[in-house]
Amino acid sequence: MSGHALRLLRQDHRLAELVAHPFDVDLDRAAHGRVEEVRLASGGPLDAVAGDDTGGTYFVCADGSVLYAESEGTAGIIGSSADEALELVIGLPGWRDYIHLSPDDGEEKILARVTETEDEIREYYGIDE
CATH class of the missing domain: 1.10.287 (Helix Hairpins)
Structure with missing residues:
Protein backbone atom coordinates (compact mmCIF):
# COMPACT_ATOMS: atom_id res chain seq x y z
CA MET A 1 0.00 0.00 0.00
CA SER A 2 1.39 3.34 -0.97
CA GLY A 3 0.36 6.78 0.15
CA HIS A 4 2.08 8.65 2.92
CA ALA A 5 -1.13 10.35 4.09
CA LEU A 6 -3.01 7.05 4.21
CA ARG A 7 -0.28 5.51 6.37
CA LEU A 8 -0.46 8.48 8.74
CA LEU A 9 -4.23 8.15 9.02
CA ARG A 10 -3.92 4.46 9.84
CA GLN A 11 -1.32 5.18 12.52
CA ASP A 12 -3.02 8.15 14.19
CA HIS A 13 -6.65 7.68 15.22
CA ARG A 14 -7.06 11.42 15.92
CA LEU A 15 -6.04 12.30 12.34
CA ALA A 16 -8.36 9.60 10.99
CA GLU A 17 -11.25 11.15 12.94
CA LEU A 18 -10.45 14.58 11.48
CA VAL A 19 -10.64 13.18 7.94
CA ALA A 20 -13.83 11.26 8.72
CA HIS A 21 -15.55 14.39 10.03
CA PRO A 22 -16.16 16.64 8.16
CA PHE A 23 -14.48 15.29 5.01
CA ASP A 24 -16.38 11.97 5.04
CA VAL A 25 -13.45 9.65 4.39
CA ASP A 26 -13.95 7.12 7.17
CA LEU A 27 -11.34 4.36 7.41
CA ASP A 28 -13.62 2.36 9.73
CA ARG A 29 -16.25 2.09 6.99
CA ALA A 30 -13.87 0.09 4.78
CA ALA A 31 -14.22 -2.88 7.13
CA HIS A 32 -17.97 -3.11 6.48
CA GLY A 33 -17.45 -3.89 2.79
CA ARG A 34 -19.84 -3.15 -0.03
CA VAL A 35 -23.09 -4.88 -0.78
CA GLU A 36 -22.53 -4.58 -4.52
CA GLU A 37 -19.45 -6.10 -6.13
CA VAL A 38 -16.96 -3.58 -7.47
CA ARG A 39 -14.38 -4.75 -9.97
CA LEU A 40 -12.08 -3.29 -12.54
CA ALA A 41 -12.56 -4.18 -16.19
CA SER A 42 -8.92 -5.30 -16.17
CA GLY A 43 -9.64 -7.71 -13.35
CA GLY A 44 -6.98 -6.05 -11.20
CA PRO A 45 -7.24 -6.03 -7.41
CA LEU A 46 -9.03 -3.37 -5.40
CA ASP A 47 -8.32 -2.65 -1.74
CA ALA A 48 -11.19 -0.93 0.10
CA VAL A 49 -9.56 1.68 2.33
CA ALA A 50 -12.45 3.94 3.41
CA GLY A 51 -16.12 4.65 3.01
CA ASP A 52 -18.45 7.59 3.29
CA ASP A 53 -21.88 8.20 4.79
CA THR A 54 -23.65 7.84 1.44
CA GLY A 55 -22.53 4.22 0.99
CA GLY A 56 -19.64 5.09 -1.31
CA THR A 57 -16.28 3.35 -1.02
CA TYR A 58 -12.72 4.45 -1.70
CA PHE A 59 -10.49 1.75 -3.22
CA VAL A 60 -6.76 1.70 -3.91
CA CYS A 61 -5.97 0.00 -7.21
CA ALA A 62 -2.86 -2.07 -7.92
CA ASP A 63 -1.14 0.94 -9.54
CA GLY A 64 -1.82 3.07 -6.43
CA SER A 65 -4.60 5.16 -7.97
CA VAL A 66 -7.80 5.67 -5.97
CA LEU A 67 -11.20 4.69 -7.30
CA TYR A 68 -14.35 6.07 -5.69
CA ALA A 69 -17.51 4.00 -6.19
CA GLU A 70 -20.89 5.50 -5.31
CA SER A 71 -23.60 3.33 -3.82
CA GLU A 72 -25.61 3.78 -7.04
CA GLY A 73 -22.91 2.10 -9.11
CA THR A 74 -21.08 5.07 -10.61
CA ALA A 75 -17.31 4.96 -10.15
CA GLY A 76 -14.21 6.78 -11.26
CA ILE A 77 -10.57 7.45 -10.47
CA ILE A 78 -10.25 10.50 -8.21
CA GLY A 79 -6.49 10.52 -7.79
CA SER A 80 -3.34 8.88 -9.09
CA SER A 81 -2.41 8.10 -5.47
CA ALA A 82 -4.01 8.02 -2.03
CA ASP A 83 -2.20 11.26 -1.22
CA GLU A 84 -3.65 12.98 -4.31
CA ALA A 85 -7.16 11.67 -3.63
CA LEU A 86 -7.00 12.92 -0.03
CA GLU A 87 -5.82 16.32 -1.27
CA LEU A 88 -8.90 16.49 -3.50
CA VAL A 89 -11.32 15.38 -0.81
CA ILE A 90 -9.89 17.71 1.84
CA GLY A 91 -9.20 20.66 -0.45
CA LEU A 92 -12.59 20.47 -2.17
Missing part, protein backbone atom coordinates in the same frame (compact mmCIF):
# COMPACT_ATOMS: atom_id res chain seq x y z
CA PRO A 93 -14.86 18.77 0.38
CA GLY A 94 -18.01 19.18 -1.73
CA TRP A 95 -16.42 17.53 -4.77
CA ARG A 96 -19.25 14.99 -5.19
CA ASP A 97 -21.69 17.89 -5.68
CA TYR A 98 -19.70 19.18 -8.64
CA ILE A 99 -19.46 16.12 -10.84
CA HIS A 100 -22.47 17.18 -12.89
CA LEU A 101 -21.06 20.63 -13.59
CA SER A 102 -19.37 21.38 -16.87
CA PRO A 103 -16.96 24.12 -17.93
CA ASP A 104 -19.78 25.15 -20.30
CA ASP A 105 -21.86 26.10 -17.22
CA GLY A 106 -19.63 29.13 -16.80
CA GLU A 107 -17.61 30.47 -13.92
CA GLU A 108 -20.52 32.23 -12.21
CA LYS A 109 -22.67 29.08 -11.93
CA ILE A 110 -19.74 26.92 -10.87
CA LEU A 111 -18.59 29.36 -8.17
CA ALA A 112 -22.18 29.76 -6.93
CA ARG A 113 -22.48 25.97 -6.54
CA VAL A 114 -19.13 25.79 -4.72
CA THR A 115 -20.21 28.58 -2.35
CA GLU A 116 -23.58 26.90 -1.72
CA THR A 117 -21.96 23.55 -0.96
CA GLU A 118 -19.31 25.05 1.30
CA ASP A 119 -21.99 26.97 3.23
CA GLU A 120 -23.97 23.74 3.71
CA ILE A 121 -20.87 21.93 4.98
CA ARG A 122 -19.98 24.77 7.35
CA GLU A 123 -23.51 24.80 8.78
CA TYR A 124 -23.93 21.01 9.02
CA TYR A 125 -20.62 20.41 10.80
CA GLY A 126 -20.56 23.68 12.77
CA ILE A 127 -17.13 24.49 11.39
CA ASP A 128 -17.32 28.19 12.23
CA GLU A 129 -18.12 27.37 15.85
Whole structure:
Protein backbone atom coordinates (compact mmCIF):
# COMPACT_ATOMS: atom_id res chain seq x y z
CA MET A 1 0.00 0.00 0.00
CA SER A 2 1.39 3.34 -0.97
CA GLY A 3 0.36 6.78 0.15
CA HIS A 4 2.08 8.65 2.92
CA ALA A 5 -1.13 10.35 4.09
CA LEU A 6 -3.01 7.05 4.21
CA ARG A 7 -0.28 5.51 6.37
CA LEU A 8 -0.46 8.48 8.74
CA LEU A 9 -4.23 8.15 9.02
CA ARG A 10 -3.92 4.46 9.84
CA GLN A 11 -1.32 5.18 12.52
CA ASP A 12 -3.02 8.15 14.19
CA HIS A 13 -6.65 7.68 15.22
CA ARG A 14 -7.06 11.42 15.92
CA LEU A 15 -6.04 12.30 12.34
CA ALA A 16 -8.36 9.60 10.99
CA GLU A 17 -11.25 11.15 12.94
CA LEU A 18 -10.45 14.58 11.48
CA VAL A 19 -10.64 13.18 7.94
CA ALA A 20 -13.83 11.26 8.72
CA HIS A 21 -15.55 14.39 10.03
CA PRO A 22 -16.16 16.64 8.16
CA PHE A 23 -14.48 15.29 5.01
CA ASP A 24 -16.38 11.97 5.04
CA VAL A 25 -13.45 9.65 4.39
CA ASP A 26 -13.95 7.12 7.17
CA LEU A 27 -11.34 4.36 7.41
CA ASP A 28 -13.62 2.36 9.73
CA ARG A 29 -16.25 2.09 6.99
CA ALA A 30 -13.87 0.09 4.78
CA ALA A 31 -14.22 -2.88 7.13
CA HIS A 32 -17.97 -3.11 6.48
CA GLY A 33 -17.45 -3.89 2.79
CA ARG A 34 -19.84 -3.15 -0.03
CA VAL A 35 -23.09 -4.88 -0.78
CA GLU A 36 -22.53 -4.58 -4.52
CA GLU A 37 -19.45 -6.10 -6.13
CA VAL A 38 -16.96 -3.58 -7.47
CA ARG A 39 -14.38 -4.75 -9.97
CA LEU A 40 -12.08 -3.29 -12.54
CA ALA A 41 -12.56 -4.18 -16.19
CA SER A 42 -8.92 -5.30 -16.17
CA GLY A 43 -9.64 -7.71 -13.35
CA GLY A 44 -6.98 -6.05 -11.20
CA PRO A 45 -7.24 -6.03 -7.41
CA LEU A 46 -9.03 -3.37 -5.40
CA ASP A 47 -8.32 -2.65 -1.74
CA ALA A 48 -11.19 -0.93 0.10
CA VAL A 49 -9.56 1.68 2.33
CA ALA A 50 -12.45 3.94 3.41
CA GLY A 51 -16.12 4.65 3.01
CA ASP A 52 -18.45 7.59 3.29
CA ASP A 53 -21.88 8.20 4.79
CA THR A 54 -23.65 7.84 1.44
CA GLY A 55 -22.53 4.22 0.99
CA GLY A 56 -19.64 5.09 -1.31
CA THR A 57 -16.28 3.35 -1.02
CA TYR A 58 -12.72 4.45 -1.70
CA PHE A 59 -10.49 1.75 -3.22
CA VAL A 60 -6.76 1.70 -3.91
CA CYS A 61 -5.97 0.00 -7.21
CA ALA A 62 -2.86 -2.07 -7.92
CA ASP A 63 -1.14 0.94 -9.54
CA GLY A 64 -1.82 3.07 -6.43
CA SER A 65 -4.60 5.16 -7.97
CA VAL A 66 -7.80 5.67 -5.97
CA LEU A 67 -11.20 4.69 -7.30
CA TYR A 68 -14.35 6.07 -5.69
CA ALA A 69 -17.51 4.00 -6.19
CA GLU A 70 -20.89 5.50 -5.31
CA SER A 71 -23.60 3.33 -3.82
CA GLU A 72 -25.61 3.78 -7.04
CA GLY A 73 -22.91 2.10 -9.11
CA THR A 74 -21.08 5.07 -10.61
CA ALA A 75 -17.31 4.96 -10.15
CA GLY A 76 -14.21 6.78 -11.26
CA ILE A 77 -10.57 7.45 -10.47
CA ILE A 78 -10.25 10.50 -8.21
CA GLY A 79 -6.49 10.52 -7.79
CA SER A 80 -3.34 8.88 -9.09
CA SER A 81 -2.41 8.10 -5.47
CA ALA A 82 -4.01 8.02 -2.03
CA ASP A 83 -2.20 11.26 -1.22
CA GLU A 84 -3.65 12.98 -4.31
CA ALA A 85 -7.16 11.67 -3.63
CA LEU A 86 -7.00 12.92 -0.03
CA GLU A 87 -5.82 16.32 -1.27
CA LEU A 88 -8.90 16.49 -3.50
CA VAL A 89 -11.32 15.38 -0.81
CA ILE A 90 -9.89 17.71 1.84
CA GLY A 91 -9.20 20.66 -0.45
CA LEU A 92 -12.59 20.47 -2.17
CA PRO A 93 -14.86 18.77 0.38
CA GLY A 94 -18.01 19.18 -1.73
CA TRP A 95 -16.42 17.53 -4.77
CA ARG A 96 -19.25 14.99 -5.19
CA ASP A 97 -21.69 17.89 -5.68
CA TYR A 98 -19.70 19.18 -8.64
CA ILE A 99 -19.46 16.12 -10.84
CA HIS A 100 -22.47 17.18 -12.89
CA LEU A 101 -21.06 20.63 -13.59
CA SER A 102 -19.37 21.38 -16.87
CA PRO A 103 -16.96 24.12 -17.93
CA ASP A 104 -19.78 25.15 -20.30
CA ASP A 105 -21.86 26.10 -17.22
CA GLY A 106 -19.63 29.13 -16.80
CA GLU A 107 -17.61 30.47 -13.92
CA GLU A 108 -20.52 32.23 -12.21
CA LYS A 109 -22.67 29.08 -11.93
CA ILE A 110 -19.74 26.92 -10.87
CA LEU A 111 -18.59 29.36 -8.17
CA ALA A 112 -22.18 29.76 -6.93
CA ARG A 113 -22.48 25.97 -6.54
CA VAL A 114 -19.13 25.79 -4.72
CA THR A 115 -20.21 28.58 -2.35
CA GLU A 116 -23.58 26.90 -1.72
CA THR A 117 -21.96 23.55 -0.96
CA GLU A 118 -19.31 25.05 1.30
CA ASP A 119 -21.99 26.97 3.23
CA GLU A 120 -23.97 23.74 3.71
CA ILE A 121 -20.87 21.93 4.98
CA ARG A 122 -19.98 24.77 7.35
CA GLU A 123 -23.51 24.80 8.78
CA TYR A 124 -23.93 21.01 9.02
CA TYR A 125 -20.62 20.41 10.80
CA GLY A 126 -20.56 23.68 12.77
CA ILE A 127 -17.13 24.49 11.39
CA ASP A 128 -17.32 28.19 12.23
CA GLU A 129 -18.12 27.37 15.85
